[in-house]
Amino acid sequence: MKARTMAKPSFIQGLLRGRTAVIGLPYAWLLIFFALPFVIVAKISVSEMETVHFKDLISYADGMLRLSIKLGNYLFITQDDLYFLSYVASLKYAAVTTVGCLLIGYPFAYFMARARGTLQPALLMLVMLPFWTSFLLRVYAWKGLLGEHGWVAEAIEAVGLDQLLLAAGLIPALGKLMNTPFSLVVGMIYTYLPFMILPLYASLAKMDLRLLEAAADLGATPWVGFWRITVPLSKAGIIAGSMLVFIPCVGEFVIPELLGGPQTLMIGRVLWDEFFSNNDWPMASAVAVVMILLIIVPLAIFNKYQAESQEAKR
């Protein structure tokens, strides 16, 4: 082997050897480029916007130390309907997407995990493959599929499903599927479905099937076995998948922009407009801070389960 040529220690070797470097390097990087920016956003959200600069929060002049905090942006968010409604709409669409992904994804992951062992790697690869294909382009493709004369639009109209959608209030008129809440939800479920399937599959595939055999021996029907054994054992997968779908959906920008049309307000678009169209950076920051507050609980749950699954594997 090559062992002999590697023997001479070098400076870099010495540096890499220490666990300090292994932990310290990514840690420092994340503190500077991930944690610190949030502190700065929080700071700017209470700053006053001046023509080019923000006012400093703490200023010192004429022997007076001044601390100026502007809460106006937050007051505005609580008082203005636009913001309130878009937060509500974002949470609503995120919830609908999560439930939709779970309803489609759970049976999918289940049958995938119970397929013949030799078939499973291929089935898994086929779920992963869309990850390698541009997300932007796949979302864009739905514009064509649901638009006038699109394949899916024509199929839905052919079976009269659009009447159902109209009754459910998901589309404004018969034959109009694109740029509606319906097309938005289809795009979101489509995009996030693999994020639901993969953790579910992981938890269902490693399940001990002897438990089901034991349950059957004790007289449980397959249905009872499924509800009382399989579902509880896949709880970690359900939670991880739901969080992987729900949290990014709350702030989703690209999908509502391409598929949602003008009526569907989502908070990600509001933030984008505050920043790029109104150039109101403190306001955009305040919108972001409130968004973080909304997702902080699901985020904590996600991290807890992520940490637990890492521990469980040891």
Added chain:
Amino acid sequence: MSSGATIKARRAILGPQATRWFGRGWLGLGYVFLYLPILALIIYSFNDSNIASVWGGFTLKWYGQLLQDREVVTGLWLSMQIAFVTACSSVLLGIFAAFALVKYKRFKGRTLFAGMVNAPLVMPEVIVGLSLLLMLVSMQRALGFPERGMLTIWLGHLLLGLAYATVVIGARLQDLPPQLEEAAMDLGAKPFQVFMLVTLPMIAQSLLSAWLLTFTLSLDDVVLSAFLSGPGATTLPLVIFSRARLGVSPSINAVATVIILVVSVGVILASVLIARQERRRAQEMAAAQRGG
């Protein structure tokens, strides 16, 4: 499932015949759902009609136009450069982060570290983009750099790439039997040698997967790029996005098909290489065990 499972046990797991057919149907429909948009993009890129969703015969004209489209060509070149650098740096930093999380169970602030590594996986990109940009602007005011452009886009992509690379590499590290590393250590190898000669070859496959994944993620990113790009640094997704906002256009279908083709060839090539390498490794292991 063990081969000796009784019929009764099999039924307990799979349910009656009807359930199995239901399962096949569900999987089939699921895959149709996942692949329909990709198929549509490819087919309509050959559509000889200016109205994108009406079929007007076969043509290659959109591909011809693509080569002359300066915006697309320069955008693609910029995106490729950023994606390459992002993938390399994400994997390097990802090895460190995955090691820290998997191998070192106790260190100060581990929970915070794990949280920061995982958060970009789910954190809405508008928040990450906005906060990173505002920090970079503050930094530029204080220090005079960095200008918005390739460098700042790379910083944003690395944040996302690091999270994904750490998950992929960490999963592989967790599955490794610790005995091999321990044996090498007992035989007197220094930690760095153990890493280079034992650990690295065993996780090589995950490094390649992580590299490809972060490369494609970077190549695809819209939101972070929009926040972090400066004038003159327009990546391909930004070009596509601004056109797609206006409506459906056949030229985007052609770009899409080219990207899908290139990425598919890359992924298939990589997985063939990985499969071959795995087989060789398994054979070596078997031979070593027989010999020992």
